[in-house]
Amino acid sequence: MKGKLICYLMSGLILIFSCAEAMSASWQITYPRTISDEDKSTEYPLKVLALALEQTGVNYQLTPSEKYYSQGKNLSRLKDNREINVVWSMTDNQREKDLLPIRIPIYKGLIGWRMFLIREDMAERFKYIQNLDHLLKLIPIQGSDWPDTKILQANSFDVVTNINHSALANMLSNAQGDFFPRSILEIWDELASLKTKNKLVIQDSLGLRYPAAMYFFVNNKNRPLAHLINTGLEKAIENGQFDKLFNQTYRSYIEKSKLKKRKFYQLKNSFLPPLTPIDRKELWFNPGGF
Structure with missing residues (x-):
């Protein structure tokens, strides 16, 4: 009985030290560089990524890639695990086959x-x-x-x-x-x-x-990073920080788009992967609720 107790205690200590080590580790995350400094398209995704990482309490550093590459090349480099270890991109079946998606639409489907x-x-x-x-x-x-x-x-x-x-x-x-x-x-x-x-x-x-989602993607073998980002995003959604950031960034854009006065023709998206979380209403933009 005493031997089992010591075993349990040792297992608990190992778990505590492992968690502490993971929390104290510095995550070096490289994302695709924009074509120019004037390109502001990365600002919101980087804020979302930083928010997710901050929710987990880890130390991290976000760094752009050394060179600018087209979207296709960025995805290829991520697949080959070369320099880039996270991208954000619209999902489809092939991308979810080649890469590991974090299935939370960062633009709420818009x-x-x-x-x-x-x-x-x-x-x-x-x-x-x-x-x-x-x-x-x-x-x-x-x-x-x-x-x-x-x-x-x-x-x-x-x-x-x-x-x-x-x-x-x-x-x-x-x-x-x-x-x-x-x-x-x-x-x-x-x-x-x-x-x-x-x-x-x-x-x-x-x-x-048309139904569409832009996700963060990581290399297929980088499950720890995927888990980290997913955990942080889920926390930010639960505590309202995700929606707060989204609204602060895009409320004015949505309002001046005058969606209720605009005729939208609905298209089918046959390339939407089956695991898309369509049923999670909190993840998607609701024009009525807005």
Whole structure:
């Protein structure tokens, strides 16, 4: 009996020391570098990641990769466990096969609510669109390695693409396509930063909507980091810090998008993985509740 008691005590001490060591360890986390210092697209995801890590109490350091890479290359480097050990990206079946997802949509699904950048001289044309079939006659522009491209193509759109994100707005300006669908959380800052030959504007009455989630992903073998991020996110959701950060960042964008006055055409997303937590209502944007 005495031997068993000593064994239990030793096991408990080992567990305590192991936990203490994990808490005191410094997590070195490398994320994809942006194309320029003016690109602010990483600010919110990094705030969410930092919030999650802070909820766990660990020491951590977030560092950008040495070079800028396209989204596809970032995902490949993460898969090969080369330099980058976390990315945030829209999920699909292939990405969840290649990488380990933390299945909490950091944009609460609004990555799938799309408004349109258009050339100013096309504004009148869009006033005559009365249904989805009318919109299908126009050509959208998207990134060649974006899941959105496959979604649009699967819904019968004839999509023109480019691997270079910065080239897409110029393609629209040069009439190589008719509209550029962007998330309601992205489109405002992107429009403000664009410098194109022909003026681009946000179309004021239409949009597309499809179920979509942007997750943090880590390498398939990096389960400790996945567990750490997931634990922190769940704590932040439970104590309200996640929603607080989301609302502080995006409330004004959502309000000026005037969602209730805009006609959103619903598309199917056949690439949405079966383990997407659709039933967890607290994870998704609710326009009525907002």
